[in-house]
Every structure is written in structure tokens, then in C-alpha cells.
Amino acid sequence: MDKGTECLWPRVTPRANRTIMTDMLTLRRPDDWHLHLRDGAMLKAVLPETARHFSRAIIMPNLVPPVVTSTDAAAYRDRILAALPDGMTFEPLMTLYLTENTDPKDVAAAHASGLIKAVKLYPAGATTNSASGVTNFENVRAVLEKMAEIGLPLCVHGEVTTHDVDIFDREAVFIDTVLDPLRKSTPGLRVVMEHITTRQGVEYARSGGDDLGATITTHHLVINRNHILVGGIKPHYYCLPVAKREEHRLALRDAATSGEGRFFLGTDSAPHPDDAKESACGCAGCFTATNTMSILAEVFEQDGALDKLEAFTSLNGPAFYGLPANTDTITLTKGDAVTYPEKIQTGEAEVTVFDPAMPLHWRVNA
Ligand SMILES: NC(=O)N[C@@H](CC(=O)O)C(=O)O
Ligand SMILES: [Zn+2]
Numbered sequence: 117m118d119k120g121t122e123c124l125w126p127r128v129t130p131r132a133n134r135t136i137m138t139d140m141l142t143l144r145r146p147d148d149w150h151l152h153l154r155d156g157a158m159l160k161a162v163l164p165e166t167a168r169h170f171s172r173a174i175i176m177p178n179l180v181p182p183v184v185t186s187t188d189a190a191a192y193r194d195r196i197l198a199a200l201p202d203g204m205t206f207e208p209l210m211t212l213y214l215t216e217n218t219d220p221k222d223v224a225a226a227h228a229s230g231l232i233k234a235v236k237l238y239p240a241g242a243t244t245n246s247a248s249g250v251t252n253f254e255n256v257r258a259v260l261e262k263m264a265e266i267g268l269p270l271c272v273h274g275e276v277t278t279h280d281v282d283i284f285d286r287e288a289v290f291i292d293t294v295l296d297p298l299r300k301s302t303p304g305l306r307v308v309m310e311h312i313t314t315r316q317g318v319e320y321a322r323s324g325g326d327d328l329g330a331t332i333t334t335h336h337l338v339i340n341r342n343h344i345l346v347g348g349i350k351p352h353y354y355c356l357p358v359a360k361r362e363e364h365r366l367a368l369r370d371a372a373t374s375g376e377g378r379f380f381l382g383t384d385s386a387p388h389p390d391d392a393k394e395s396a397c398g399c400a401g402c403f404t405a406t407n408t409m410s411i412l413a414e415v416f417e418q419d420g421a422l423d424k425l426e427a428f429t430s431l432n433g434p435a436f437y438g439l440p441a442n443t444d445t446i447t448l449t450k451g452d453a454v455t456y457p458e459k460i461q462t463g464e465a466e467v468t469v470f471d472p473a474m475p476l477h478w479r480v481n482a
């Protein structure tokens with residue numbers, strides 16, 4: 117079937133005054149502030165896709181069962197490092213999955229030892245493997261207060277899960293009814309709004325101070341909801357939060373390319389076996405680790421903002437997390453269309469690489 121996407125791409129008008137005329141770009145090595153590596157054969161297959169270009173990543177804890185305690189996180193970190201191919205370097209920045217039984221003392225000890233860099237909040241039922249997430253926020257109050265005290269960020273999947281709220285409104289409603297009250301009742305809590313997908317998400321992030329950041333994915337800069345639905349359902353464009361209307365994609369592009377310190381890259385690269393996505397009940401997640409840097413360079417160039425790419429991929433994230441930026445660099449060169457594998461083999465299954473449905477011209481010479 118024709119993928120039916122070509123006609124959907126908006127015409128690009130570069131902001132001419134900001135366009136750099138160049139065919140070579142050297143950036144501090146990027147980091148990924150929101151990544152799913154999974155476990156076992158999948159971990160082994162996808163880790164090199166990230167480690168090839170990225171130095172560090174915030175590792176999402178939504179395994180089955182989830183990474184809940186510091187013991188779980190230390191063991192998962194060891195499995196990630198063991199899966200790293202010889203000759204590659206990569207630093208996993210671990211997180212704990214917040215449950216209503218999370219022990220504030222365990223969180224504080226894991227932070228003090230340097231093992232974890234954040235705690236992840238999934239509202240129960242909001243997304244893939246979130247069944248152990250939080251239902252009653254009063255039950256996590258002591259953990260949140262401890263985190264505010266020690267300066268440990270809370271990464272938030274920001275969607276309500278109530279069935280009467282339309283799926284396209286779930287992020288905006290979460291901001292008003294959950295996130296804003298939560299921040300007001302926990303002064304000093306540092307929060308990262310993960311994978312924002314709406315104009316409201318951008319505006320709320322901009323309304324905060326140094327205690328509020330937001331990650332933006334690669335795919336939400338490229339697709340809107342038409343790409344998922346027009347001309348046939350495209351399961352590989354389905355993720356959560358689901359892509360919204362074009363006005364929201366444009367707000368995300370404006371935020372990512374602005375250079376503002378509060379916005380940084382979190383790819384949310386989320387591999388699933390093809391048969392789990394190409395199903396009558398396909399699961400949520402786009403796998404972008406392989407071609408993210410080429411896509412981002414194309415996007416930033418289209419917006420005349422190549423000079424802001426390094427801030428988004430390599431500077432703003434470390435600054436928010438209080439870590440040094442990487443000292444080594446990657447270089448991208450512009451040329452004929454870049455090729456990359458359409459699928460990654462995991463041994464047990466195949467994972468489809470996100471298709472930006474546009475030619476990419478920036479190659480990473482890692
Ligand atoms: N983004 C997704 O659509 N899926 C993620 C979970 C998440 O980040 O919400 C996954 O783990 O597959
Ligand atoms: Zn999420």
C-alpha cells in the first residue's frame with residue numbers, strides 16, 4: 117500500500133536570516149535525556165544504535181517488572197554495560213520508577229551514591245508498562261518532598277488516564293489538573309516534562325523557572341496526527357503521547373530550535389517488535405535511535421536554526437541535570453541522501469526504524 121504520507125508534509129520556508137550556509141557541522145557529543153533500552157536480546161540490539169552517536173542517556177525504568185529500587189537500578193545498569201559492544205563507550209544515567217511503595221530513604225541513598233539521576237512518574241495506565249504507576253499522589257508525597265530537598269529531578273509522563281478525557285487532550289488536561297497543583301504543593305521540586313507534544317506543554321514549560329525543563333522527541337518534530345491516520349493507519353507513527361495537530365508540531369519546532377535552555381532532546385526512542393506494533397492492538401512507541409541526529413540536522417536546517425542544534429542535543433540537558441557537557445565531539449557532513457537500515461534485527465524479532473518520510477542529507481561521522 118502506498119504509505120500516503122508524501123502529500124502531508126508542509127512546505128518549508130527557512131528563516132533565511134538564521135540559515136548557516138555550511139556542509140559540515142561539529143557539535144559536542146549529544147546525550148539523550150529520555151531513552152528506552154529494554155532488556156535481554158532487545159537491549160543488545162538497540163544499545164549500539166544509541167551509543168554510536170550519544171555519550172549518555174537517561175534510561176527509562178519501565179521494564180516488566182519495573183526498575184523500582186536502587187538494587188534494581190544497579191543490576192539494570194550492569195546489564196546495560198555488559199551489553200555494550202567492545203570499543204564503544206556509553207554512560208547510562210539510571211532512574212527509578214515511582215510507585216506508591218517507593219521508599220524515600222532508598223531514593224535518597226541511590227541519589228547520594230550517584231547511581232540515579234532522576235525518578236520517573238508514570239500515572240498508572242498512561243503508557244507502555246505503566247501498570248505499577250501512581251494513582252493517588254498523596255501516597256508519594258514523602259518521596260517528592262525528599263526529592264525537592266536533595267534536588268533530584270522528577271521526570272513526568274504527563275497525561276491523565278481518565279476515560280472521559282479525549283486522548284488528544286490528555287496532556288493539556290494533565291498540566292492543569294495534575295502537574296501544576298503538584299508543583300505548587302511541592303516547592304523546590306525539579307521537574308522534567310517528558311516528551312511534550314502540545315502548544316500548552318511548550319507554554320507551561322516556558323512559564324516555569326530553572327526548576328522546570330521539557331524534553332522533545334525527534335518524531336514529534338516531524339509528524340502530526342495526519343501522518344498516523346491519513347491514507348491508512350501507520351502503526352510505526354503511533355506513540356504516546358500521540359502526535360497532535362500541526363499547530364502543536366509547529367510549537368514544538370519553535371521550542372526545540374529556540375535555543376532556550378529549558379528545552380532539550382529526549383528521543384523517547386522506544387523499540388517494540390514489529391509484530392507487536394503491526395497488530396489489531398498495536399503498542400505505542402517510535403524507534404528513532406538509529407537516525408535521530410540526521411533527522412534533527414535536517415529539521416534544524418529547514419528552520420534556519422542549525423546554530424541552535426548543539427544547544428538542543430548537547431548543552432541544555434547537561435545544564436539542567438547539573439552535569440558537565442561532553443568534551444568530545446561529533447561531526448555531521450551534508451551530502452547525497454543518507455541511507456540507514458529500515459529495520460534492526462534483535463535475534464528474536466525485527467524493529468522498524470522511524471521513517472521521517474523525507475530525504476536526509478546530514479551524515480554523522482561519529
Ligand atoms: N512513548 C511511547 O509511546 N512508549 C514508551 C513509553 C513512554 O515513554 O510513554 C515505551 O516504553 O514504549
Ligand atoms: Zn512516556
Ligand SMILES: [Zn+2]
Nearest residue numbers: 152176384386
Ligand atoms: Zn518514553
